[in-house]
Amino acid sequence: MARANLSSVVVIEAAADLADREGFAAVTLSALARHFGVRTASLYTHVRDLSALLDSVHELALGELADRIAVAVAGRSGREALVALADAQRDYARQRPGRWAALQRPAATAPASAARLVALTWAVLRDYRLPDAELVHATRLLGATVNGFLSLEASGNFGHRGPTTDVSWRRAIDALDTALRTWPTEGNPA
Amino acid sequence: MARANLSSVVVIEAAADLADREGFAAVTLSALARHFGVRTASLYTHVRDLSALLDSVHELALGELADRIAVAVAGRSGREALVALADAQRDYARQRPGRWAALQRPAATAPASAARLVALTWAVLRDYRLPDAELVHATRLLGATVNGFLSLEASGNFGHRGPTTDVSWRRAIDALDTALRTWPTEGNPA
DNA sequence: GGCCAAACCTAAAGGGTTTAGGTTAGGGGC
């Protein structure tokens, strides 16, 4: 009987593909074993346990996302870069829903790609010339808005009534751009 | 042996409390049965199945949240109302993390409280005098930002370095307020 | 005092994770 000749990477990628295909909740060691024509227990040779596997999918996805964002923002600046960054995330979330869901899951380990993503974000925000101390708040706002929008969109919580979410998305990006451009002078600065 | 004398509501509330205490993932029919000193199968008298139970927790939480928001925004308007609405959500998310997690789960049924919440939100947004067609986009932005922020905060994705999230939160609300006040004239309106 | 509905039970099937320990395949050293 030919061996499946698995490895960590192969299993992790299969898990990510399974998540994209049938939903994040469907990624299960049993399902993967079935897919490979192997006994469930055999997967423990390549993977510490289920939670470690899901962490690995998270890491894989984060790396891919960082790659996409890197090429999206390359050569752009200001508002254009902001749009590119946000759109890259939205495209990823739509094209790879399972991988994107894996990103929502709090990961036990902070992968290296996380730092890359922060760096890319800061590069985009640099053109807005915020005070240094405000950079982190702006990053958080950006992350919250984009992730929040994509979560609500994915979970169908925006409802199927009303205009397309595409318009809402543009408005959200516009709002972010405005907020960033007018950052220091907003409201009544306490 | 004294009967536990359960009912749907009792089970649902216990599930919500369990979620707050030990995390949403910990709410399991087995755990609830243990808690009541009853066999798991007996719970099926009061609850259709696990997924229906989780939907009910969702509904319970949404009602509670709507209540809180209603009293929070009562008698306030404009920016003050916006802050009250957002803070009420943040308080709820922090004080009832399990119930709040239940809200993230896409519910099979759209509970009546959802409509109440939309109505409350629209009341808050009314003072910003947006064009009618923009109301839905503004609502989505508000929801996305608040939910996104709270998700990232709860999952620890903001990291434990850097300034408190409290400041970031205030900035986020400020940004929303700015976006709402300057809504029609932003960027280059296509 | 008896009956009936609802509350609770036992039993069992089915799926998932995980550990312990055994077998086999295949490549490197002699």
Added chain:
DNA sequence: GCCCCTAACCTAAACCCTTTAGGTTTGGCC
């Protein structure tokens, strides 16, 4: 060319969770 050692894979079994089917008990009401 054979050995042998390692890693890939296996079986077995324990444990937890959900769900269905069908039986028993309890308590209130007529």
